[in-house]
Amino acid sequence: MRLTRHRRWMVPVVAAAAVGLALTGCTGDIAEQDAAEVDCADYEQYGTFDGAEVTASGTILDLEADRLVESWADFETCTGISIDYQGSSEFEAQIAVLAEGGNATDIGFVPQPGLMNRLAAGGWLIPASEAVEANTDEFWSEDWKKYGTYEDTFYGAPLMASIKGYVWYSPAEFEENGYEIPATLDELKTLSEQIAEDKGSPPWCVGLESGDATGWPATDWIEDYMLRMHGPDVYDQWVTHEIPFNDPRVAEAFDAVGEYLKSEEMVNAGIGDVSTLVTEAFQTAGLPIIDGECSLHHQASFYETFWNPEGGDEVEVASDGDVFGFLTPPANADDPLSVTGGGEIVVAFRDAEEVEAVRAYLSSDTWANNRVSLGGVISANTGVDPENASSELLVQSIEILQDPETTFRFDGSDLMPGAVGADSFWKGIVAWVTGEETQQVLDTIEASWPAS
Template sequence: MTRRRSTTVCATALTAALALGTTACGGGPVAPAGGDGKDKELAGQTLTVAGVWSGAEQKNFQKVLDAFSAKTGAQTRFVSTGDNVSTVVGSKIEGGNAPDVVMVPQVGVLQQFAAKKWLTPLSKDVEKSVDGNYAPVWKGYGSVDGTLYGVYFKASNKSTVWYSPDVLDQAGVKPPKTYDELLAAARAVADSGTAAFAVAGEDGWTLTDWFENVYLSQAGPEKYDKLAKHEIKWTDPSVVEALKTLSKLFADDKLLAGGRNGALATDFPGSVEKVFGPKPEAGMVYEGDFVAGIAKDEFGRKIGDDATFFPFPAVGRGKAPVVSGGDAAVVLKDGKNQKAAMALVEFLTTAEAASVWAAEGGFISPNKGVDLGAYGDTTLRSTAESLIKAGDSVRFDMSDQAPAAFGGTKGAGEWKILQDFLRDPSDPARTAAELEAAAAKAYRTANQG
């Protein structure tokens, strides 16, 4: 296993890089700096890396690229693709301007790239590092037909419920351990005069995350895997049962800030604001660990003090779920710098690389070699620790594994159908049938294409 250097050493290397060259946060290359001599054979090469990140995320990832430049002498240039990474990368390949490395945000997109023969299989050295530093489940999500194409560098723990301790204290409730306890706590919060949950129903992807956590806990990982691959239908009784469970929350207007109509008019940042903003309207908001970034950066909340979380609770007799998302580094065949690209991906498999961003916040790594002390606050350490401890029981976001027409399109497919369910959760069987019809069409089209 590759051992990480301390954050101080990484910071020193980064400082050297900045002293000897320009950063590429604005898109320009990073000049070579530092390194161990052996890797200087990459000096003079410029590596283009594409990904969805912008703003603070792009700046923090650039610090990782700077550390790579300091180590190897290779220059880097980051290109932000926006959310539609598949279309942007396809256009660049067609135009003869393919990036060398792409940070792919969805399993389904990685599989799509592989099917189109866009990807270079990762080297044996990269595979060895993945085997040593990651739980096998992550290698599986980065592989297609047994060939490793992607390394998951950044992950998220999407099984966290964020709350205001003051609101829960006022209601006299403690963080729940089961879904039934969650509902009871929600009713107590509502009875105390504050809505229990801010639900981001305007953003359909948040509703898929609600469903996935309930389904993984209640139906179990085997069923989850089958549904994710559409090996069982969405009309399966397990799906209907999960929708019934979710409806116990969604059907009770007094538990939701603004009721169901208010939830449908609330986007994700707005849902965080309703709990942690200047005029709180709710006590809790469900979403991944990235809630902390908004609560801290936008509303000045101190994470772990006046903004904290509890794990998404177990449903019925199931185990507490751990649903994750993440961004995988892949090497494009049409990139002009294959050797440097592979070297970067190998660097991204190390705890050293992950520790650079971990120190900045807004990031957790699936790399089990990362020292928890590298994370900037105790809350991030807790979310990272739960992700690592989950091991092979972690399941990747189901909608991100589906064809985009079903699991990743605004106003269509799963997003739209679950919004309709939030609007009227009275008939879970009908919703399951609608989900199956949309899924069948999307998978059929994907298989044909």
């Protein structure tokens, strides 16, 4: 799934809702003074509002919430719109209840297309304005626009993005031992076996613990293997239930991943045995690479944020630094580049000019460049200059997303109905890595798929 800068991106602690107090609002003499210090040319198109306020919510927390608030500070100053953001790790569980009761925020940053579809089906969402749709048509691919569309109505533009299938490693260890970046899934398995033999310990470190969302990091493994082993058409059929969850091709992907996640020889380096997969937090699971105890860690581009925990030594993320990442390779060396990823859809629950002005700004290349320049994230917005990204890996990630030859597919569990993607799939993964057989797990997940 996805902090994703939603649950898969941020440590689920107290939200930084009040971070922007010093940045919000533009009234009176203070507003005039602030505006004089900001070049408002890029914001004239959004209009000016006298003391308008727009509320927003999502799963973006902590440092990323701080940067989010900073990304619209000049917009607030120039338009007079105050944006009050509230982050919560319970957003996904609560937003439909709040919407049904008429208590949702004006804007929601929804990290799952499946959840957006549920909100749209409930009749709670406001269709996107012409300005938002025009930006989306200009700056995103048709696939990305599709994720914000329900029953032919366009409800929201993408915000940020992530690439899920990175394998993090130590460049120094690879150079010292002559390890090469694998070009196929078979070569990845061979590399893993070679590292296990050389070190006499498992090569992979894995953490699946994420509170109520425990299990999601392993769904990312399954989705990567489904896309690479069976291609985008079968992947699409799987996430839309055109083929059942217990289809033999899904079992094949599970079993291929199981050669790592269910093997004492492959996991869990620097942490413990296989049983520790479900108790180790996803935020800390890759850190044994820094100490040389682990060699490989599968996690998204957003994991860059976690390499430098507060109070720790500075870790350089670079191809010649302390840690870097390569994409999970294809099944065959000549297969086209295919990646899974995630992001947020910006939806609205209130129909107002100031709300649509905010949404238009968030769908623009101006906002995307502002946010990417603040560090730690990427965007699939084609108007973003990749060089604005904060690291070599994030520059590479943006270039991958912008490449028209890249086959991109949204995180599968995020596309599935919530009863599967955010429930039985996660729970099934936990049962699976702790000993349950593949077919039994797949049959249970299949039985949970909603009838309509």
